[in-house]
Amino acid sequence: AIVMMRSQISAFQARGDTTTPMLVSLGAIACNLALKLLLWRDWGAPGLALATAAGAWINLATLFVLGLKRGWTTPDPRLPGFFALVGMAALAAGLFAWWFAPLALRLTAGLSFQPLLMGVLAISTAAGVIYAGLAGIGLKATGLFRLLR
Incomplete structure (x- = not known):
């Protein structure tokens, strides 16, 4: 916003x-x-x-x-589709992060350097990759990728 x-x-x-x-x-x-x-x-x-x-x-x-x-602003008619795709990608990434968090924190608990930080880093990196991948694929497949330029 x-x-x-x-x-x-x-x-x-x-x-x-x-x-x-x-x-x-x-x-x-x-x-x-x-x-x-x-x-x-x-x-x-x-x-x-x-x-x-x-x-x-x-x-x-x-x-x-x-x-x-x-009458000073007019949204592009494709904007709702853009928001829907990005929102679905964000929801999928959030659900993945929620599911993956306990596993990532267990896997990083034995690390000698900042295990909690490393767990959060693993969760956010994985969720970010999922978000970027899904949003990119969805936007490219629907032709909405041009809105980003």
Whole structure:
């Protein structure tokens, strides 16, 4: 969301509107802060990370909706298919990481150098390879790979 936000902000700035992105950003920061205060006790650091991500998505979605209403942004019609493929690849990688985590942590438990770090590295590397492979194959097979250029 943070990366995609720049393209939405540019749609406003190109038309001389710097106020709307600033006000939307302040609203998203308020949501972020409220969520942090709500989630930090029960969820700890993951709650804080979730609040940060939610604030970014709120910012992006608000800018996108306002840009659509003003006619300043138009998504490519292939975008839903792109999101679906990337989302399925991410889901598959996440499920693999969930399944592989106990095995990887058992395999790295006997290492003399940072066994937990090595286990997490093995899990994330394997999940990343699965994600990249599935997303790449899916995007190439459907012709959606051109959206990345």
